[in-house]
Amino acid sequence: MLELKSLYRVFRDPDTMAALAASIAKDAAHLSEPLNIMEVCGGHTHTIMKYGLPGLLPSNIRFIHGPGCPVCIMPKERIDQAAILAAQPGVILLTLGDMMRVPGSHGSLAQQRAKGLDIRALYDPLDALAIARDNPGKTVIYFAIGFETSTPMTAVLLEQAERLGLDNLLFHINHVLVPPAMDAVMAEPATKVNAFIGPAHVSVIAGADIYRPAADKYHTPVVVSGFEPVDLMESILRLVRQKNDGRSEVEIQYSRAVTAEGNRTAQAKVNQVMEVRDEFRWRGLGPIPKSALKLRDEYQHRDAERVYGERLPIVEIDDHKACQCGDILRGLADPTDCRVFGRGCTPQTPLGSCMVSSEGACNAYYRYSGGPNVL
């Protein structure tokens, strides 16, 4: 019988990793400047730390961890809005797991739930349909988060709510877009980023072509990578070779799942119900134009931001003053630069959002610093 580990063994093979590390070292000797690779996606940060990849690379290649975790980039005021919505009479607030633990100004949603508010974590957004159906006298609000990856699921949820006539299911949309965040990183005068590892799941949906404007504008190579350590090492080798050749192309290493154009059906579902917002404030990166989605006017009756608009504060709220998530998300600091890392701030007692999700850079450093290495 086929064992699960036989499927991924080839992607974690120590001999392959050693061969790739040797090729990277050989080619990196010809780099004219240090290669500072931003892995945009938190899933990649997790693999990089779990498998100790920095220890396999020459000193002129380093990782800069990017803003690619939808939990980490959520500003406090949006979490506060979720808490206010949950406190409205007859409201059930739904969201996805890690979002429950991100600190807002008055604690996390999990802490609000402990005080008696009806806030529930979903594994599958479509479970919201059953909750709305089973609670006809309540207003059920789905606090939707995520990048291009999870947006189609929200779109399908809304489509189903319309089809089933579930008028008591509303949405608070916090879906954000990767390319404008890459632009914001590159616009930062102090940035050292000169290469990108492109997100995997995002690219499955949106297609690798979404990175071409950034590659062209900043002369920055982009390689869309799979999540396994061999995937990432191969992607790094491709980036080194692009740099040595003076190329700034978008390559797809993760060709077993990603195409240039992405999933057109999913894109059409999203476009049917959502459109781009003028601006959205990201934790750490600040306001970024055209970087998030909102519901189209046809669905304003389902838009919690409009239905409860007068009760939702829009004032910007800063992070805990000790927290350096902002600098980390802009690629200007490492988690270990934060003076409360691993002391005041741990995955059990997160002070900032980067420590909450397993895709957060601080969480990955905490769990895997000194952790296993495949060689």
Ligand code: SF4
């Ligand atoms: S959803 Fe997937 S692609 Fe997006 S940040 Fe998380 S792991 Fe990366």
Ligand code: SF4
């Ligand atoms: S260790 Fe905690 S407080 Fe420091 S930057 Fe990371 S999340 Fe913020």
